[in-house]
Amino acid sequence: MADSNFTVMVVEDEDLLLEAIGKKLQQVQMFPILCRSGKEAVDYLSAHEQVPNAVWLDYYLKDTDGLALMTLLKQNPKWENIPVVVVSNSASTLKVNNMLALGAKKYLLKAEYRLEDIVDIIRQLNETK
Amino acid sequence: MDILVLGMVFFILLALVIGVIISRVSKSSKLEEELREEKELTHAIVASMGEGVLVLDTDYDIKLINPQAEKLLETTAKEAVGQKWAEFVKAYVGDQEITFDKRSSVKTLASGEIKITSIGDDHYYFTRSGRKFPIVAITAPLKREGKVVGVVKVFRDATHEKEIDRMKTDFISLASHQLRTPLSAIKWFTELLLDPAAGTLTMEQQGYAAKIAVSTDRMVSLVNSLLNISRIESGRIMIDPKPTDLLELVESVISELKRKMDTKGHKFIINTIDKLAPIPVDPKLIGHVYANLIDNAIKYTQDRGDISVFISKKNDEIISQISDSGFGIPVNEQQKLFQRFFRASNAIKHVTEGSGLGLYLVKAIVESSGGKIWFKSEEGKGSTFWFSLPIAGMQPKKGEVSLDS
Numbered sequence: 001m002a003d004s005n006f007t008v009m010v011v012e013d014e015d016l017l018l019e020a021i022g023k024k025l026q027q028v029q030m031f032p033i034l035c036r037s038g039k040e041a042v043d044y045l046s047a048h049e050q051v052p053n054a055v056w057l058d059y060y061l062k063d064t065d066g067l068a069l070m071t072l073l074k075q076n077p078k079w080e081n082i083p084v085v086v087v088s089n090s091a092s093t094l095k096v097n098n099m100l101a102l103g104a105k106k107y108l109l110k111a112e113y114r115l116e117d118i119v120d121i122i123r124q125l126n127e128t129k
Numbered sequence: 130m131d132i133l134v135l136g137m138v139f140f141i142l143l144a145l146v147i148g149v150i151i152s153r154v155s156k157s158s159k160l161e162e163e164l165r166e167e168k169e170l171t172h173a174i175v176a177s178m179g180e181g182v183l184v185l186d187t188d189y190d191i192k193l194i195n196p197q198a199e200k201l202l203e204t205t206a207k208e209a210v211g212q213k214w215a216e217f218v219k220a221y222v223g224d225q226e227i228t229f230d231k232r233s234s235v236k237t238l239a240s241g242e243i244k245i246t247s248i249g250d251d252h253y254y255f256t257r258s259g260r261k262f263p264i265v266a267i268t269a270p271l272k273r274e275g276k277v278v279g280v281v282k283v284f285r286d287a288t289h290e291k292e293i294d295r296m297k298t299d300f301i302s303l304a305s306h307q308l309r310t311p312l313s314a315i316k317w318f319t320e321l322l323l324d325p326a327a328g329t330l331t332m333e334q335q336g337y338a339a340k341i342a343v344s345t346d347r348m349v350s351l352v353n354s355l356l357n358i359s360r361i362e363s364g365r366i367m368i369d370p371k372p373t374d375l376l377e378l379v380e381s382v383i384s385e386l387k388r389k390m391d392t393k394g395h396k397f398i399i400n401t402i403d404k405l406a407p408i409p410v411d412p413k414l415i416g417h418v419y420a421n422l423i424d425n426a427i428k429y430t431q432d433r434g435d436i437s438v439f440i441s442k443k444n445d446e447i448i449s450q451i452s453d454s455g456f457g458i459p460v461n462e463q464q465k466l467f468q469r470f471f472r473a474s475n476a477i478k479h480v481t482e483g484s485g486l487g488l489y490l491v492k493a494i495v496e497s498s499g500g501k502i503w504f505k506s507e508e509g510k511g512s513t514f515w516f517s518l519p520i521a522g523m524q525p526k527k528g529e530v531s532l533d534s
Binding site for chain 1: 309310312313314316317318320321324349352528531533
């Protein structure tokens with residue numbers, strides 16, 4: 001599938017994981033925007049007119065968390081419709097319910113999924129949008 | 130002369146009678162003294178025990194309370210004796226009050242069985258000044274001539290144990306979550322390595338990388354098991370009962386295990402004796418119990434074996450039976466089966482992977498659902514596991530976490 005115009009913003013503060021995700025997205029012809037913190041993500045979104053097709057969001061970030069970032073996205077009419085997939089180390093019922101209530105499309109447990117599986121989920125989200 | 134003899138005989142007789150009476154009296158006063166001493170000793174033992182002791186009669190009225198129980202419950206014997214125990218001191222599981230018929234004393238009196246309340250049961254007493262403290266307790270029937278005439282309860286304040294238990298659980302939880310980050314990195318880079326897009330590996334290299342992938346997944350599931358155990362043990366797990374058709378639940382579990390079962394060519398039968406009405410259980414928790422027991426049956430049975438699930442009703446319980454024609458469990462290892470990290474010696478030979486945590490978790494789930502689990506097994510013939518669930522179902526419980534999260 002040639003998705004060269006398909007951009008995925010990845011917000012993940014673990015460098016190694018960010019690198020692996022970026023490589024995978026490039027391999028499947030998606031365009032990754034790699035952000036190491038919540039601030040980098042917001043700065044990028046604010047500076048660019050074009051919004052990404054999807055956000056791959058880690059829940060625990062060094063400067064913020066998924067809940068705060070998600071709330072921020074939902075408050076901005078330009079960003080509120082970007083589909084968000086949370087990929088986290090911890091999926092307590094409370095966190096999952098909160099994120100889904102805020103409009104996250106999926107909440108995935110990091111170590112349970114292969115990169116390929118997560119990419120497929122993001123692709124399907126875009127098709128059903 | 131005759132009178133003299135008669136007088137002497139009379140005197141001797143009198144002396145004998147007096148002697149007998151005196152000895153009787155001294156014997157009975159000795160008995161009384163022994164009795165008193167014994168009573169005092171019993172009283173002293175009960176009074177100096179570091180645990181709280183309560184004796185209730187068959188109406189659940191407090192008959193006896195020792196000083197430690199007075200102290201813990203912030204009361205006096207004068208105030209407490211004669212009071213209804215269940216009203217006098219409220220008991221809680223977590224933050225939920227225990228209803229009268231679920232109180233240990235009521236259960237013990239009805240069943241005549243000893244009930245042990247351990248730290249994992251998450252029991253609390255609520256004193257009238259508003260102090261809530263965790264307890265561990267043993268509630269035993271007080272028997273006289275084979276008849277239950279009351280209840281003896283020995284309990285203590287478990288605040289310290291609770292704290293240590295919480296620290297242990299927090300540590301396991303934190304460590305396991307931390308492990309997931311490097312595990313994800315290993316998993317994802319192995320995936321990239323095996324992807325031809327990163328360049329071609331030799332067959333041998335591919336084989337090695339595939340083994341890394343398999344081992345990583347094993348580690349991931351081990352971390353999940355540890356987390357599940359820490360959740361169950363901490364009592365923080367939420368219980369969300371929904372009316373559940375157990376047969377349907379087993380079928381949904383089977384659909385995930387079907388591939389595994391087909392690969393080994395097992396024959397699978399599922400049956401129920403009568404139409405079972407849905408019972409309120411947490412499908413996630415009980416689904417985990419079925420999945421684990423059936424998965425064990427698949428793993429520990431040689432190819433083309435027989436596996437069956439049978440669900441029946443007995444009195445006020447639903448009994449689920451999971452049988453296999455597998456390797457069985459050696460008799461001398463059977464008592465260790467539900468221990469953490471235990472794996473049977475023959476199981477290890479046949480299936481190298483496995484954490485020894487599955488049955489431990491299953492037992493914890495069943496018991497926290499008000500049920501029991503037991504088994505029969507013969508080496509070389511197979512194993513049958515049974516677990517019971519109360520027909521009334523599980524009590525809902527608010528919690529922060531659920532299984533596999």
